[in-house]
Ligand SMILES: NS(=O)(=O)c1cc(-c2ccccc2)cc(-c2ccccc2)c1
């Protein structure tokens with residue numbers, strides 16, 4: 001598809017020119033402001049299945065020029081949602097060394113350092129991700145807010161390989177690990193709303209679950225993420241560092257955000 005960036009002439013205010021849904025309804029991310037939140041006692045804890053992958057298995061870590069992503073096997077599943085969802089990939093959004101906050105969702109205006117997205121598709125209804133990606137009940141994404149603090153050994157299971165995917169379109173095989181370790185300890189407290197992909201083509205096809213409790217990575221781990229990855233390919237003369245790869249909060253259009261917790 002057409003090229004898009006986070007700043008400049010192809011930045012987010014121009015995405016709609018090639019990707020019309022980016023100017024449509026139900027766009028993500030949004031700011032979780034108190035007036036939008038409604039406690040829903042029927043929201044059960046998120047259940048993850050087969051997230052504890054064996055280190056004998058390999059996953060593809062790649063740089064798509066907009067983020068670093070890790071391929072995930074479809075036997076990794078989400079239950080406790082309206083349908084069964086199978087994992088596809090995970091990726092990150094982050095800030096920059098000079099301006100660390102780079103999460104996509106914000107909580108009452110607070111932007112976190114980074115955000116992890118674990119993307120799944122509705123495998124009850126669709127045979128594969130391509131058939132699901134543009135359907136209103138097609139995708140479920142887990143959002144994990146990340147702040148700078150304690151070193152996180154789980155994140156290091158893939159951050160330690162970033163130098164292998166420095167440039168756009170590079171990909172390497174890495175040993176699989178327990179993906180559950182990337183999520184917060186408790187999966188019972190989260191924000192839930194209907195939204196979209198936060199990147200082009202911006203399909204309004206995502207059931208969002210953003211956990212209330214952030215996880216931490218260390219300053220050093222954050223800097224590795226914010227300085228090791230380029231949006232440019234190895235052939236290009238001038239390397240362009242990839243950071244600040246987050247979309248600004250979208251109009252919540254009076255959407256209600258269900259929460260599984262009471263303050
Ligand atoms: N941020 S996100 O969660 O809404 C998202 C989901 C998917 C996605 C992935 C597989 C199937 C369907 C949707 C892809 C991206 C993406 C990020 C960077 C560059 C290009 C695409 C981002």
Ligand SMILES: [Zn+2]
Nearest residue numbers: 091093117198
């Ligand atoms: Zn994302």
